[in-house]
Amino acid sequence: MIPLLSLRFPASPSSALFHFSPSPPFSSRFTKSPFRRFLPPTKPSLSTNSFSSTSQQLGPQGPQNQQPPRTLFPGGYKRPEIKVPNFVLQLDPNDVLADDNALDFIDKAVSKWVGLVVLNGGEGSGGRVYEAARSLKAVVKDRAYLLIAERVDIAAAVGASGVVLSDQGLPAIVARNTMMDSKSDSVFLPLVARTVQSSDSALNASSSEGADFLIYDLGQEEHANTAMKAVYENVKIPIFVVNNNSQAEVPSYTELTKIFKSGASGVVLSLEDLRLFTDDVLSEFFNTVYTTNNKRQDESIVELEMADIDRGSHQKVGVAGFIKVEDREKQLIEKERSVLTKAINVFQKASPLMEEISLLIDAVAQIDEPFLLAIVGEFNSGKSTVINALLGERYLTEGVIPTTNEITFLRYSELDRKDMQRCERHPDGQLICYLPAPILKEMNIVDTPGTNVILQRQQRLTEEFVPRADLLFFVISADRPLTESEVTFLRYTQQWKKKVVFVLNKSDLYQNTQELEEAISFIKENTKKLLNTEDVTLYPVAARLVLEEKLSATSDVGKKYREIVFAESNWKTSSFYKLENFLYSFLDGSTSRGMERMKLKLGTPIAIAERMLSACETLNRKDCESAEQDLSSANEIIDSVKEYVIKMENESISWRRRTLSAIDATKSRILELIESTLQLSNLDVVASFLLKGESSTTLPATSRIQNEILGPAIADTQNLLGDYVTWLQSNNAREGRAYKESFEKKWPSITFSDKNYPLETYELLRKLDELSLKAIENLSANATSKQFEREVREVFLETFGGLGAAGLSASLLTSILPTTLEDLLALGLCSAGGFIAISNFPARRQGIIEKVKKTADALGQELEDAMQKDLQETTQNLEKFVRIIGEPYRDAAQNRLDKLLEVKDELSNVRGTLKMLQVEIQNLHVS
Numbered sequence: 001m002i003p004l005l006s007l008r009f010p011a012s013p014s015s016a017l018f019h020f021s022p023s024p025p026f027s028s029r030f031t032k033s034p035f036r037r038f039l040p041p042t043k044p045s046l047s048t049n050s051f052s053s054t055s056q057q058l059g060p061q062g063p064q065n066q067q068p069p070r071t072l073f074p075g076g077y078k079r080p081e082i083k084v085p086n087f088v089l090q091l092d093p094n095d096v097l098a099d100d101n102a103l104d105f106i107d108k109a110v111s112k113w114v115g116l117v118v119l120n121g122g123e124g125s126g127g128r129v130y131e132a133a134r135s136l137k138a139v140v141k142d143r144a145y146l147l148i149a150e151r152v153d154i155a156a157a158v159g160a161s162g163v164v165l166s167d168q169g170l171p172a173i174v175a176r177n178t179m180m181d182s183k184s185d186s187v188f189l190p191l192v193a194r195t196v197q198s199s200d201s202a203l204n205a206s207s208s209e210g211a212d213f214l215i216y217d218l219g220q221e222e223h224a225n226t227a228m229k230a231v232y233e234n235v236k237i238p239i240f241v242v243n244n245n246s247q248a249e250v251p252s253y254t255e256l257t258k259i260f261k262s263g264a265s266g267v268v269l270s271l272e273d274l275r276l277f278t279d280d281v282l283s284e285f286f287n288t289v290y291t292t293n294n295k296r297q298d299e300s301i302v303e304l305e306m307a308d309i310d311r312g313s314h315q316k317v318g319v320a321g322f323i324k325v326e327d328r329e330k331q332l333i334e335k336e337r338s339v340l341t342k343a344i345n346v347f348q349k350a351s352p353l354m355e356e357i358s359l360l361i362d363a364v365a366q367i368d369e370p371f372l373l374a375i376v377g378e379f380n381s382g383k384s385t386v387i388n389a390l391l392g393e394r395y396l397t398e399g400v401i402p403t404t405n406e407i408t409f410l411r412y413s414e415l416d417r418k419d420m421q422r423c424e425r426h427p428d429g430q431l432i433c434y435l436p437a438p439i440l441k442e443m444n445i446v447d448t449p450g451t452n453v454i455l456q457r458q459q460r461l462t463e464e465f466v467p468r469a470d471l472l473f474f475v476i477s478a479d480r481p482l483t484e485s486e487v488t489f490l491r492y493t494q495q496w497k498k499k500v501v502f503v504l505n506k507s508d509l510y511q512n513t514q515e516l517e518e519a520i521s522f523i524k525e526n527t528k529k530l531l532n533t534e535d536v537t538l539y540p541v542a543a544r545l546v547l548e549e550k551l552s553a554t555s556d557v558g559k560k561y562r563e564i565v566f567a568e569s570n571w572k573t574s575s576f577y578k579l580e581n582f583l584y585s586f587l588d589g590s591t592s593r594g595m596e597r598m599k600l601k602l603g604t605p606i607a608i609a610e611r612m613l614s615a616c617e618t619l620n621r622k623d624c625e626s627a628e629q630d631l632s633s634a635n636e637i638i639d640s641v642k643e644y645v646i647k648m649e650n651e652s653i654s655w656r657r658r659t660l661s662a663i664d665a666t667k668s669r670i671l672e673l674i675e676s677t678l679q680l681s682n683l684d685v686v687a688s689f690l691l692k693g694e695s696s697t698t699l700p701a702t703s704r705i706q707n708e709i710l711g712p713a714i715a716d717t718q719n720l721l722g723d724y725v726t727w728l729q730s731n732n733a734r735e736g737r738a739y740k741e742s743f744e745k746k747w748p749s750i751t752f753s754d755k756n757y758p759l760e761t762y763e764l765l766r767k768l769d770e771l772s773l774k775a776i777e778n779l780s781a782n783a784t785s786k787q788f789e790r791e792v793r794e795v796f797l798e799t800f801g802g803l804g805a806a807g808l809s810a811s812l813l814t815s816i817l818p819t820t821l822e823d824l825l826a827l828g829l830c831s832a833g834g835f836i837a838i839s840n841f842p843a844r845r846q847g848i849i850e851k852v853k854k855t856a857d858a859l860g861q862e863l864e865d866a867m868q869k870d871l872q873e874t875t876q877n878l879e880k881f882v883r884i885i886g887e888p889y890r891d892a893a894q895n896r897l898d899k900l901l902e903v904k905d906e907l908s909n910v911r912g913t914l915k916m917l918q919v920e921i922q923n924l925h926v927s
């Protein structure tokens with residue numbers, strides 16, 4: 001509600017310093033950052049800490065499947081904040097599409113000076129606007145807000161932050177809802193700005209319209225800046241000015257500074273304008289504006305502090321505004337402060353990005369501030385009138401259209417006249433009014449904007465304020481008792497465990513007490529169910545009548561209002577007395593109501609802490625799950641090498657089989673050759689051995705073995721084993737790379753440089769002793785065949801050496817005795833003395849055969865072992881490689897889990913301490 005009387009702003013208007021977050025007067029959040037923040041963070045407010053945010057890509061337990069809490073506020077939406085002072089860069093599609101350097105320039109501009117980019121969509125083809133919007137979105141990213149003028153459809157299609165509507169454009173609510181439907185996963189409400197050209201439309205757009213900021217076209221008015229002063233004072237949302245009043249084409253530095261200093265939140269510049277300013281000029285400009293504004297803030301703090309001192313020491317005397325505060329209560333306050341300060345540390349550790357923590361920080365900072373009674377309800381329900389009636393003076397504006405657009409604090413101040421008030425705008429955007437109403441000595445009363453879906457901005461303001469209140473007066477209008485949106489809002493208040501007292505206002509509208517009773521029982525019945533309690537407090541009142549009576553009573557010398565009430569025993573006004581009675585009994589700490597007030601006051605920060613705690617616990621639980629999942633994923637990947645080893649073992653069987661069968665084939669061929677060579681009938685051989693001597697000639701069989709069998713067989717086997725070794729190495733290298741990639745892909749945000757790994761790590765993928773190749777390399781066809789020849793020669797010599805060649809009839813033997821047995825028989829016949837020697841021939845031949853078999857088998861075994869060892873070496877190397885590569889990921893997950901479990905313990909300690917504190921507070925009794 002805008003106060004009616006003598007609204008006094010600080011010496012210089014500070015609208016450029018508005019901050020829309022709920023924050024108390026003298027808040028600890030009054031930082032000296034160069035710019036007040038209206039900007040939303042680029043991430044959801046209840047997001048996880050940086051490591052856990054990396055886990056968003058992780059595994060099935062990741063947030064894909066579990067929606068993280070978006071914000072503590074209802075509907076999951078937050079109002080976006082706009083940083084001021086700031087520049088708005090206004091572009092035409094042509095600026096973006098036809099100018100090659102534009103995007104680079106815009107990129108630089110949004111990284112430094114520009115907080116809002118507006119693309120004109122009104123003119124030109126939709127296709128070009130869309131194309132330009134897409135390019136802009138890609139460049140601007142989340143560094144500035146991108147708004148599309150007049151094209152809600154394009155804004156929605158490119159995922160812009162909002163729209164700018166002309167004076168005659170769509171209603172803000174329609175534009176916002178259309179955008180919201182398309183940005184279903186966004187935490188932030190879409191921005192809706194209005195271009196206005198007159199102070200009337202500026203006021204209208206900022207209040208009932210619910211625009212988030214204004215673009216004010218100053219036009220060619222000569223005294224535009226002076227005319228704007230009134231607008232700056234009355235409009236509570238940021239105003240960015242389009243300056244057409246300059247003589248020059250582009251506003252000069254001095255002109256810009258003047259606009260900012262006059263109270264505007266910023267200036268709208270074209271691409272051309274902005275290009276004319278150098279970085280140095282802009283930087284100096286921001287510094288100047290900041291210094292001036294900051295000084296202004298400091299001054300306003302000093303002013304407010306002085307005002308505090310002026311108001312006297314009543315706030316200091318009664319800690320938390322309590323009367324008769326005993327030492328016990330003071331101790332409790334101190335204890336609560338210390339418990340909550342520790343809790344804040346734990347919450348910040350558990351969820352560093354949780355913005356709502358500022359609620360708790362503020363609540364702790366205000367722990368010994370006066371009791372806070374907030375009047376809430378739908379717009380037009382009569383909240384301001386109820387407050388005026390309580391205060392006995394028309395301090396706040398009343399009206400049939402939404403009139404309260406800001407959180408308005410009413411605080412006590414000794415002022416000379418009863419109807420006087422002094423209001424100041426706090427840099428956070430809240431209005432603080434100092435009034436001489438006695439009830440304010442003991443409590444601060446807060447008028448809040450009406451809740452209603454149409455007034456989204458106002459609704460958010462109230463919702464965000466609710467957690468801070470110690471008691472809510474929920475004003476319901478008699479002409480619409482308990483609407484659906486009231487029920488929703490009521491449910492929301494219960495999330496913060498707020499004590500609610502219902503005020504059924506405008507009960508004068510009922511014809512008779514029966515109607516009133518019916519309405520009361522309807523509301524009570526339903527709220528009992530909603531609040532899950534039998535204890536519903538409801539006061540039917542007619543605030544307007546009471547206020548009128550009080551006002552006339554004060555003019556009626558000596559006649560007190562209560563006397564009038566009693567005297568006239570008018571139900572329409574007397575019930576208001578009960579409400580006042582309730583409030584006054586609340587003020588007395590020696591009564592049980594007073595004690596309840598103390599409990600409520602102490603309970604407010606605890607309720608906030610509990611919600612933070614639940615949010616942190618939920619996050620912590622999810623983070624723990626995700627860390628556990630990470631850990632087991634890392635272990636699974638590392639362990640999966642075993643499967644690879646088994647696969648390799650299976651596949652290597654066929655390699656070994658091929659090698660062995662090559663050896664077998666060679667063996668068979670050699671054996672065949674032996675069979676055919678070592679025959680008694682093979683007189684050519686015999687004769688050449690016996691007649692020509694040992695070294696004179698080479699057996700034909702020997703050269704066959706060397707050239708046709710062993711030589712090619714060894715070469716083939718060498719090739720085979722070469723392929724085998726390559727197969728092992730390339731598999732290892734490929735698998736190694738794949739493992740590394742799978743770690744990197746799974747945890748893209750954790751990067752380990754190769755320096756993190758021991759030097760020989762990558763060598764592991766190449767390293768191999770190549771035992772199989774070495775084994776075959778030692779085998780020479782020449783040497784083997786020579787050895788074979790020696791063996792054969794020995795057999796022949798030992799057999800025939802004693803007989804002499806003459807004893808043999810070559811023609812006879814070769815023609816009729818083809819087989820070994822027959823050989824023997826023939827030889828037996830030929831020579832009785834040679835029989836023994838010859839009879840040993842088959843055994844000797846068998847000896848060679850056995851030897852060849854044994855040699856071949858041994859070779860097979862040797863190669864098989866060597867192949868097995870090569871396989872083992874490669875797979876062990878791969879296992880080692882994957883362990884080395886995976887270890888940092890596993891360690892990171894383990895460390896994260898350990899830290900999260902530590903935080904979990906701390907959170908559970910906080911829960912325990914809060915519980916104990918709550919029990920202590922509940923045990924407070926009237927002494």
Ligand SMILES: Nc1nc2c(ncn2[C@@H]2O[C@H](COP(=O)(O)OP(=O)(O)OP(=O)(O)O)[C@@H](O)[C@H]2O)c(=O)[nH]1
Nearest residue numbers: 379380381382383384385399402403404450543544
């Ligand atoms: N009949 C009747 N009208 C009332 C009563 N109290 C307030 N009104 C009227 O209701 C309208 C709204 O009153 P406000 O006090 O401005 O309501 P509000 O809830 O503060 O409105 P917002 O600030 O816009 O949310 C005004 O026209 C009041 O005169 C009452 O007791 N009886």
